[in-house]
Amino acid sequence: MTCWVPGAAGSPYGLDNLPYGVFTNADQPARVGVRIGDFVLPLCAVAESAAFAQPSLNAFLALGREVWHETRAWLISLFGNEEHRALVEPLLVPVDDVTLQLPFEVADYVDFYCSLQHATNVGKMFRPDSDALTPNWRHLPIGYHGRAGTVVVSGTPVRRPSGQRLAAGSSTSGPIPTYGPSARLDIECELGFVVGTPTLLGESVRTADFEEHVFGVLPLNDWSARDIQSWEYVPLGPFLGKSFATSVAGWVTPLEALEAARVDLPGQDPKPLDYLSVGARSGYDIDFEVLLNGEVVSRPPYAALYWSPAQMLAHLTVNGASLRTGDLFGSGTISGDDKAQRGSFLELSWGGKEPFRAGGMDRTFLEDGDEVTLRASATGVAGGRIALGEVTGRIVA
């Protein structure tokens, strides 16, 4: 089947991708659209389902896996058969003419901590007197709840947060906190997972049922103010160091588009408890790039993650916590073995002590005016590369 949309065949947004988003253009209200090549098709223009005449994907997400699959098959047929061209082509909107909105209303947002390399790096920096990994790390995918109300779409400016942090020369044993703008503003390069099918309170989701509940993925930047975080986070975890903004891409890529990107996990030792048991090809081979002001400064490999997303979801619900349509969970910072694969500036600059080069300068944390973009790609089902939507944000004072 060949795609008739001009420029789409062989592009990173071909028939094997088809991510969904919510967009506005001209004076039209926000609508659900699907991306094909460098165009967006407003789905309410071709489908009668009320799920598409919405300013969010939530109604569509709630319809469940069978409808997700049927809709995708129908779209592949629509864009792949020349006979539909006359009807559909006039409806396409150039992607440069649209403004992407937050693609779904975020219900609860959970952030995990699934990279062994990231957890090890952070442990060494934040808790130099202890083992880098906490005793629980290899037994469960550690996670915590973040602020759903401050998840924003790519392109939203990120205001440098102010807050309480320790004065220079102060220590936690004789602390002198001060108020002011964060001086250690950072990124976290993550993959976010979007829940479609909800569960009832008291139910748990088995690892095998992951794809019944999770619709798709999107790159996620969990902006982090390290100075605020390190002062506040003991004993109840990160709060204001994270809650000022979390940026997500405007396009949600369906799991179906990532079928060929599935790979084995790197290996888990010790073997996890039964409720966390997964089989082969539970990981995803997705290549990320972190760009600082347009320059690639890191290439975090999603395939390196220790815990799989099915394990994250099984753990999240093992206590009977219900899922809602629109729940979002992040993988945690993706870091590989190499320095050039680290997914945060904290790690790239080793706590600010070992600046890295970018833009011809020595860099540590984010400066006002800096723009960070996370982009990702994977092997599509047709064997080429598909692009996941980008997530960008510029720091404002």
Next chain:
Amino acid sequence: MTCWVPGAAGSPYGLDNLPYGVFTNADQPARVGVRIGDFVLPLCAVAESAAFAQPSLNAFLALGREVWHETRAWLISLFGNEEHRALVEPLLVPVDDVTLQLPFEVADYVDFYCSLQHATNVGKMFRPDSDALTPNWRHLPIGYHGRAGTVVVSGTPVRRPSGQRLAAGSSTSGPIPTYGPSARLDIECELGFVVGTPTLLGESVRTADFEEHVFGVLPLNDWSARDIQSWEYVPLGPFLGKSFATSVAGWVTPLEALEAARVDLPGQDPKPLDYLSVGARSGYDIDFEVLLNGEVVSRPPYAALYWSPAQMLAHLTVNGASLRTGDLFGSGTISGDDKAQRGSFLELSWGGKEPFRAGGMDRTFLEDGDEVTLRASATGVAGGRIALGEVTGRIVA
């Protein structure tokens, strides 16, 4: 002004209280109601505002402080003037005939940790080798995000959560985690604050503007599985040990009803940073009772809390995190100086090592079938006592 509603004058739900909730009765859909004495008035029956013909308080909460005040003044006039009796009395529904629903859609849920006595007790038990209070505790109201999707209304059964916890005889240095039902299921007696007026991303709420944003309060039980929590919570905070259920009362008491209950804080040393500065009467004198199977086992005093709710809100937003209508934040467990004032079974039984007497038995943590009720009362503006709505839950296997 004397209330004409039979039995309401001088009762804990008189003209000086007037809490709001959402209820169903007979075959009517969920509607907003106000409680007066032992009756509920469906507000859509007497007011044309679309805000009341809703299955949640959110639309009303979003209208802001002036409307909250005017509505309250109008209701006081309605129930206080005999001339309205003929019209209104036939509309009253006996409270025993209604089923209360979750009163509002919870946007984000944050839980604080504002009791010095509770934090000290927990610190001694969870971190016996360190100072009981972490170095940051007296500098900021520590908080973290909880799961908004599992906030349930009073009366909802609470299923004992299963999850991962350490096997008996295991230690965190050589951990042997197992899967199974929590053996240390607990309560946390808290006061919850309900946000009405939202803010934009990047705005902070000054302590002086607390009442512009917070509509009212309700008792809150932050159920906690201590064995799951103690294994999981380092380094990113509580997650599955809390996320299975948080129960709230069905009635939200407006802050206006608590004007006479305002008291000075116990005292803060060191003086907090300017953004946390508050004046006199920033606390609330609200008496709680914890009932286990109908028997009072503790009387936590809200007035003992170290941090005020205006400080919690100012801290929550100091980094520019936006508020949404329906945001909920809890005070954290309320514990007083005396053993009989502790707000959790963890503290009442000192980690299970010192059982307390209830029902003629030695008790530590919750057993299946146990029912816990939190109830609270305060001095009303007319000088009598007003009741805050109760929150009840029974443990099921």
